[in-house]
Amino acid sequence: MTKHHTRRELIGASPINSELVDYLNQARSPSHNQLAPCVALIGCDGSGKSTLARDLVSLLNRNINTRSVYLGLGTGDFGRRIAKLPLVGGVVSRFLQNKASKAHEGRDKRLPGLATALAMFGLSLTRRHRFREALKYRKKGVQIVTDRYPQAELAGGFDGPGLNSARKGSPLVEYLARREQSIYRQMAAYQPTVIIRLNVDVDTALARKADHERALLEKKIAVLPTLSFAGARIVDIDATRPYGDVLASTLAVLQRFGLRA
Ligand SMILES: Nc1ncnc2c1ncn2[C@@H]1O[C@H](COP(=O)(O)OP(=O)(O)OP(=O)(O)O)[C@@H](O)[C@H]1O
Ligand SMILES: [Mg+2]
Secondary structure (H helix, E strand, O other), X not given: OOHHHOOOEEOOOOOOOHHHHHHHHHHHOHHHHHOOOEEEEEEOOOOOHHHHHHXXXXXXXXXXXXXXXXXXXXXXXHHHHHHOOOOOHHHHHHHHXXXXXXXXXXXXXXXOOHHHXXXXXXXXXXXXXXXXXXXXXXXXXXXXXXXXXXXXXXXXXXXXXXXXXXXXXXXXXXXXXXXXXXXXXXXXXXXXXXXXXXEOOHHHHHHHOOOXXXXXXXXXXXXXXXXXXXXXXXXXXXXXXXXXXXXXXXXXXXXXXXXXX
């Protein structure tokens, strides 16, 4: 069993002992004791994250103050908004698309030039800003549902750093890459209470997001199970099922982790 399998749990597997969950929550980090619960929804484009985030917030918010926070950037709806920005929009969104499609392939061996690196770094700062907003809410007792979650394990898309700090570039760009990597490490160190991983096959994803590129979706689907999110608890949900079933399964998991609708 690999490291990132250790805390994983499959729907339908034996139920987690709730005392053990409480103990693990307390043991992980003292600062987590003061934070309201946070559910992170991850999954390939078209897996239903945004739809589920919206519905979970309206259900959970009936009892306890709950908000959703979008923590992605790049190839989702946020990416399409970036593409519409004047001046930098085209360049940045093309770079993001390229990064995502080249990740893992080793084709793009060097770091980009300063302008692109600064744009990437700026986007990561925007993500960190939203991450900090979410933390502030959690400190105030507001439950959070995140649409995506940052990870520090894989650069070049997949909600990780945009710049690969292992690659060579100009000294300033290498510095930005190292800084960006450390920003992602800091964010990933705050584990959500539970990560809901919405699994879909590529045909389902494409049927729901017809304008997306099949190869890119296939890559995302392949990468997703390899990310451990710093050892956070991950529960797999089969998101190819009818939406009502996906919502009901997710609510049942959240209930087990102390979030009530
Ligand atoms: N279980 C489901 N069954 C059928 N349709 C679904 C299901 N879940 C979501 N959808 C539909 O699929 C489409 C894509 O869903 P959504 O935008 O929530 O995906 P996403 O994971 O947020 O994608 P992205 O990463 O691109 O933002 C929406 O039209 C949504 O209504
Ligand atoms: Mg979405």
